[in-house]
Amino acid sequence: MELIRGIDIIKEYVELPDRLVTARFNTLFTGSAHRWYIKLRQAHGHQSWTWWKTQIIKKWANNAWRFKVETAFESSKFNADKDNALPWFCQQKDRLKAFYPDMSEFMIHREILRQCGGALEHSFKIRTT
Structure with missing residues (x-):
């Protein structure tokens, strides 16, 4: 998935902390993806990029x-x-x-x-x- 690949590349080259990556999700996701993000964020709170990557793959790479x-x-x-x-x-x-x-x-x-x-x-x- 392009989103995951892009974030992994940025994290690698810029050494971007997880909190900065995951903070952008609120504006990055739209429509049903945004509702999905809000629901998971409310249920699980702040999580690492690795955790979110797993959730994204589960949701959309099936x-x-x-x-x-x-x-x-x-x-x-x-x-x-x-x-x-x-x-x-x-x-x-x-x-x-x-x-x-x-x-x-x-x-x-x-x-x-x-x-x-x-x-x-x-x-x-x-x-x-």
Whole structure:
């Protein structure tokens, strides 16, 4: 997960204390993630980054979450009439990175292109081959 990797890198390079990392969660998490954080914080009080990392992995790095994200990726087909290309592309890229964090940029772009289908996919293929 990108969030965990990013925090681990920052902690390593800046030697950031756990209290500074976990203090940012209140503003970092939004929506259901924020409600989840508040509930855990009230139940368990201040905890270390290691503890929070374990909780985040339990909550979001499970098979049900992966299935949900993968299904959302597969069901979202680009429609030039209703979708704004850049936000749609970025959302699809984020979804792929979430369940395939080590996927190359080439493979990400190829998978997203397959979600475009029809004339757009064909047009791109004939211009790049």
